Amino acid sequence: MKMLQILFLLFILLSSTNALVQDFCVANMKGPDGPAGYPCKTEAKVTADDFVFTGLAKAGNTSNIIKAAVTPAFVAQFPGVNGLGLSLARLDLAPGGVIPLHTHPGASEVLVVLHGSITAGFISSANSVYVKTIHKGDIMVFPQGLLHFQANAGRKSAIAIASLSSPNPGLQITAFALFGNNLTSALVEKTTFLDDAQVKKLKAILGGTG
Amino acid sequence: MKMLQILFLLFILLSSTNALVQDFCVANMKGPDGPAGYPCKTEAKVTADDFVFTGLAKAGNTSNIIKAAVTPAFVAQFPGVNGLGLSLARLDLAPGGVIPLHTHPGASEVLVVLHGSITAGFISSANSVYVKTIHKGDIMVFPQGLLHFQANAGRKSAIAIASLSSPNPGLQITAFALFGNNLTSALVEKTTFLDDAQVKKLKAILGGTG
Amino acid sequence: MKMLQILFLLFILLSSTNALVQDFCVANMKGPDGPAGYPCKTEAKVTADDFVFTGLAKAGNTSNIIKAAVTPAFVAQFPGVNGLGLSLARLDLAPGGVIPLHTHPGASEVLVVLHGSITAGFISSANSVYVKTIHKGDIMVFPQGLLHFQANAGRKSAIAIASLSSPNPGLQITAFALFGNNLTSALVEKTTFLDDAQVKKLKAILGGTG
Amino acid sequence: MKMLQILFLLFILLSSTNALVQDFCVANMKGPDGPAGYPCKTEAKVTADDFVFTGLAKAGNTSNIIKAAVTPAFVAQFPGVNGLGLSLARLDLAPGGVIPLHTHPGASEVLVVLHGSITAGFISSANSVYVKTIHKGDIMVFPQGLLHFQANAGRKSAIAIASLSSPNPGLQITAFALFGNNLTSALVEKTTFLDDAQVKKLKAILGGTG
Amino acid sequence: MKMLQILFLLFILLSSTNALVQDFCVANMKGPDGPAGYPCKTEAKVTADDFVFTGLAKAGNTSNIIKAAVTPAFVAQFPGVNGLGLSLARLDLAPGGVIPLHTHPGASEVLVVLHGSITAGFISSANSVYVKTIHKGDIMVFPQGLLHFQANAGRKSAIAIASLSSPNPGLQITAFALFGNNLTSALVEKTTFLDDAQVKKLKAILGGTG
Amino acid sequence: MKMLQILFLLFILLSSTNALVQDFCVANMKGPDGPAGYPCKTEAKVTADDFVFTGLAKAGNTSNIIKAAVTPAFVAQFPGVNGLGLSLARLDLAPGGVIPLHTHPGASEVLVVLHGSITAGFISSANSVYVKTIHKGDIMVFPQGLLHFQANAGRKSAIAIASLSSPNPGLQITAFALFGNNLTSALVEKTTFLDDAQVKKLKAILGGTG
Incomplete structure (x- = not known):
């Protein structure tokens, strides 16, 4: 009897105070992003798997330059x-x-x-x-x-x-920001003091245009 | 005339600067929660009642354990x-x-x-x-x-x-977190040093399983 | 023996991790204020009394205007x-x-x-x-x-x-900000549209000058 | 060959890390506002024009009181x-x-x-x-x-x-907050010490009622 | 000449803008802590060693309970x-x-x-x-x-x-918070539903009193 | 009489509530910086001049490269x-x-x-x-x-x-960060893909060593 009462009380206590409490906010990546992050996945659909990520277990591919x-x-x-x-x-x-x-x-x-x-x-x-x-x-x-x-x-x-x-x-990689997009060579040179030949060489390597 | 001009000015001043100003953000509880809270109810639908809550006026029910x-x-x-x-x-x-x-x-x-x-x-x-x-x-x-x-x-x-x-x-009530859910008795005991009998007794009382 | 070991472990665990942990920061009001608040009183000198304030128990004096x-x-x-x-x-x-x-x-x-x-x-x-x-x-x-x-x-x-x-x-009380300091009557009138007589009357009442 | 490899690597590096990175969050003004601001416009639709505003170039109209x-x-x-x-x-x-x-x-x-x-x-x-x-x-x-x-x-x-x-x-303009809305004259007078005549005069000028 | 001019300009540019810029704030642990952290060590005394910590390289001692x-x-x-x-x-x-x-x-x-x-x-x-x-x-x-x-x-x-x-x-370890200090057994029992025998047993093990 | 009472009341009201209120925190630049900024200058010593800066009125010297x-x-x-x-x-x-x-x-x-x-x-x-x-x-x-x-x-x-x-x-100027300090040419080249000749040329111009 006593036990049931405690149970009842805590059930009430918890259910009233915690409905809709936000301890976490697993991102619903389909929702629109906002300045503070993504909208939350409905709590009822959240499982332990949402808090685990296994993608770092495998080495990245370093067979590159x-x-x-x-x-x-x-x-x-x-x-x-x-x-x-x-x-x-x-x-x-x-x-x-x-x-x-x-x-x-x-x-x-x-x-x-x-x-x-x-x-x-x-x-x-x-x-x-x-x-x-x-x-x-x-x-x-x-x-x-x-x-x-x-x-x-x-x-x-x-x-x-x-x-x-x-x-x-x-993540902003300087070389890619300088040489891997369509920022014109003229502007790159003017704003970095780099030589035209150097800029054009690296633009060619890193896929930049302009 | 002067008055109308002031009126006009302030109307312009206010209407241009304050359209969409956010002084408050009454929660639209149907919207998806986000890391900073709920989306705002449309300002046009906000009334003084949104800023008042009468639910604390009545005593909670303490007829429990x-x-x-x-x-x-x-x-x-x-x-x-x-x-x-x-x-x-x-x-x-x-x-x-x-x-x-x-x-x-x-x-x-x-x-x-x-x-x-x-x-x-x-x-x-x-x-x-x-x-x-x-x-x-x-x-x-x-x-x-x-x-x-x-x-x-x-x-x-x-x-x-x-x-x-x-x-x-x-709100996280320790006893309920320990004994009122499906965290296994083995894990509770291992992570709290509590005796098995104690854990099982309180799990029974507080509705826990496992 | 087992008990002493647990004790020892937790002592070590706690003493190593918690030295200088900041759960709270009771203000040392003698220290210089900063943008985030006052420097903290030394934790060793903090007592339960630091977290209690009894000054709201007594009614304020309402024998005034x-x-x-x-x-x-x-x-x-x-x-x-x-x-x-x-x-x-x-x-x-x-x-x-x-x-x-x-x-x-x-x-x-x-x-x-x-x-x-x-x-x-x-x-x-x-x-x-x-x-x-x-x-x-x-x-x-x-x-x-x-x-x-x-x-x-x-x-x-x-x-x-x-x-x-x-x-x-x-806390900024509008009437006091307008009429209880040395902001000139001319500026008050210009920036609030109030009449000179009204401003001067309230400046006299509320101790303002200028 | 070397160049292609660098290009490939950086492409991979960037595409994997930067998909969905939020450097900025141009407001989608149709989205519901939230405590931290508006939801973000889809990055693919963002152009340089979103970061430029020309509306301050022209003088405001000061032909008013x-x-x-x-x-x-x-x-x-x-x-x-x-x-x-x-x-x-x-x-x-x-x-x-x-x-x-x-x-x-x-x-x-x-x-x-x-x-x-x-x-x-x-x-x-x-x-x-x-x-x-x-x-x-x-x-x-x-x-x-x-x-x-x-x-x-x-x-x-x-x-x-x-x-x-x-x-x-x-933006809260004091005179407009006091005299330009439906806050009753009685409440304005009680909470500001202003005279009834003054309040009513300015309410008339600034469009207030009550 | 040109080079010297660039050098001179950038020196001026940097020295004027960066004097006292705070990119980081290595803690001066002798200073009083505050709500946002410790005061900063003088930048002139900061070295690369301040940004490196080697204390995690060695395994902690697990020869305990x-x-x-x-x-x-x-x-x-x-x-x-x-x-x-x-x-x-x-x-x-x-x-x-x-x-x-x-x-x-x-x-x-x-x-x-x-x-x-x-x-x-x-x-x-x-x-x-x-x-x-x-x-x-x-x-x-x-x-x-x-x-x-x-x-x-x-x-x-x-x-x-x-x-x-x-x-x-x-870091607050529940068992230690419950049983490893001078919180009275009566209060522990009242606020956790644990049995007196259990509380006293663990208080003895974990060094608690009262 | 009434006036004196208002005056007295507001004086009490203000003096009790506003002692030590922090509306602003003019930096005491002699104090140690912290993560949230500098300690505040004593309010009693703050004047209107502390909130005004005239150093932007004059053009900077552009007689440089x-x-x-x-x-x-x-x-x-x-x-x-x-x-x-x-x-x-x-x-x-x-x-x-x-x-x-x-x-x-x-x-x-x-x-x-x-x-x-x-x-x-x-x-x-x-x-x-x-x-x-x-x-x-x-x-x-x-x-x-x-x-x-x-x-x-x-x-x-x-x-x-x-x-x-x-x-x-x-403020971090890329060219100066790359070529105006003692970061070795080898590290600059390795981390930017720039040619050795380019790096050494700009290090010479911008005062870098190594």
Whole structure:
């Protein structure tokens, strides 16, 4: 009897207060995005699978010129992080591999080296350079929006996890932004001091036009 | 003439600048929730009633084992607080009544005692305990996400208002989280050090399975 | 033996992870304020008393012309709310009492009527007026930064608690801002359309100069 | 060959990480507003024109009693600022012109004088008055939610740009809030100390009723 | 000559705009903490070492009853993350090891399994249970403030990295909060429904008093 | 008598509620910076001058190779914007002048053209290019953290005001970050695909070493 009463009470207590409580907001990727993220999947349809992502278990394909790969687990790939203020990515760096200079416009990053050694660095607004070679188990932080890079510092493959302070951190690779689109060579040259020949050469390589 | 001109000016001034201005965002509870809350009800349909909630005027039913009741005025009950960063709840504690140990994952709380005396407390991450018996008119603050409780400290009924720093603060009652769902007894025991008999006894009482 | 090991483990676990963890930040009011609030009192000196405030238990003195009083429990009076995103105030309204038109530049407000009846309202950017007379137990929300007021609507005293979404909400009473300082009458008149005689009369009453 | 490989790699890198990345969120004004702003226009339909607004190029019409005009570029007029934390407005002040006392409930403001001289000021919660006459090229900041005004201080027209810390700052003009709507004269008088004759006179001028 | 001019210009440009720019804020742990974190170390004294932490490279000591260890890299251990919105921790789980039920009051968490298999889960405000066994390379997200746990699901040791959405996430282990401090047994029992014998037994084990 | 009572009441009301209220937080630049900004100057010492900055009235010196100048009014130059979420800068572009490709790691920007015509553009994470030539009175928005530039598009000088959504937006000029510091040529080349000769040429011009 007593037990039933407790049960009843808590049922009432919980059902009244928690109907529609938002602890999480698994993204409904069909919904329109908004400044704070995607609309939430109906809670009744959410399962444990929504909070798990297995796409980082497999190495990215580094059989390419930069000998490196980035595998993201941002909100687009892992809707469970929507609204929760963080996301991850996996970095694979074959020997000689490099993640070119880039920024995340919307997040700070902490990198954890899982295998191998990585030379990483960032440049501040005050134009100071902070570079270190870090090893398995070491971590390094890259403040939001600043140019940074990671390069394999050893003879074997390196793997790292990048932890980012936003479900949707963005990624702007400088070389691709300069040479891989239709920004005219004239404007690239004027705004970077690079030579015309250099710009045109890299535009040809990276698929840029103009 | 002068008057008409002022009138005209201000009409223009206001109509141009304030079309679609968002001072508030009364929740359209039919819309999909998002990380920042619910979509807004069309402003033209908003009336003063949207900003008033009368559901806290009546005492909750404390004829139960914990001799207590929580009546929320969160966004689900009171759509007018959507996006405004705060909400309320009413606590009724009959003699001997207690609000079991719980957390609000998304809000800090300030409790105001309206009638009677309440022994309340919280536990910090550093595992310090902060307990006080407070009386009519006194207030106590419980920092976000920390375990806290309220128990009637007198012989008569106690009433309190909980003010919360989110329209959607959440509520996780520890006993119900441990014993009132389908988390297996084995996992509960392993992760809490509780004895099997204790876990099974409370699972039976609180409706848990597994 | 087993017990000692658990104890030891948890001691280690806790002491390593929780040293310097910030669950709360009781204001050290001697420290310089900053954009996010005051520096924190040393955790070792924090006691349960820091989280309790008894100053709202006593009625404010309403023996004055507006027959009303506001008693704040903002961070200046209640350092325990520093950094926690909310604060409270008590309103006492004798028969005929009124809290003049005002704004809180930094917070939304939810008002709870504890005794009596109150006619309250606010005006939106779109210049719509939302007014209601609310009674004991009713609550009303006033969105951040908008002009609002509360007036005793009954024949007996009214008491209310205002819950605010900031530890430091600010308070700007329009009449006092217009007539209770050294803003010149010429500027007041030019920027409000009020007559010179009216401005000068109220400046005399409310202590304004210029 | 090498080039094609780089191209391929970067294409893969970019296409996998940036699908659905949100750098910006041009408002779809047909979508329902939410606490954080409007839903985003589909990125595929966004063009450079979405980030440009030409409506501030033309002077506002100051042929009116306050001899002034405000032209906003808030999210309603300029959907490109949705979610980006800022917006602008243009102020035109003919000789003798004035922007009446007002607040922005949701934003701080920095004013830049482009032509002429402006006497501007604000009043703090502590009821201090901060007034200055500023000239072409000078800037002045008005903290969020506080009453402020701008008046032409010279003999020629003045122009200024107001920069605001929100895409949707709101605008509440005190005189219009007091006298330009259906808030009853009785309530206005009670909550402002103004005389009945004054209130009724301005209600007549500014279109108020009640 | 041209070169010198560019150099000179950029020097001027940078030195004027970047003096005192804050890209990061390495914590000065001697300064008083505040609601937003610690004061910044003087930029001139910041080196690359401030952004690197090597303390996660070594396994925690799991020779204890829970056969597990948590090694944090929060702001207290890794001052470089101050103000940057994220931090990390390393989990070591020997066979049979478990991280007991706990919450982070101030952060969401994403767990990456580096070695072995882990059964992890969390409980929502709506009292739903989300449990999964995840393997090397898999990730799982735990929303802010909710009870969660991790247990070794295999026969070999497991290692994981927890990524947290705050430099100072806090950690409240339920068993320790209930039984490892001076909260009286009477209050524990009243607020959790646990039996007196159970509470006293665990208080003895976990070092609690009262 | 009545008047004195009102005066007394409001004095009490104001003095009790507003002591230590924070409407603004003029930076004390001698205090240590923190994640949310600088500590506040004592309110008693704050004057209207703290809210005014005259440093943008004068044209920057464009007698240099880029024929351009940026004059900031960030918190370092204009302490009055501390904690208020916005700041400004003035751009002067002589004929042929250009503000090289750069990012603001911590702010979105809205540009207002005051004189002349400017070709401006930004590149998104998805590598789309948004370029427009805008004229006197037009405004353009650049989302946070993305690469953007401004170039004089006419034959006469151009002037613009940049409004930024942070008191401390940061500024990272790509060319200077690549070639104006001690980041080794080897790392620059590896992370940008630029040729060694190009890197060394620009390092010589822009003062870089290594």
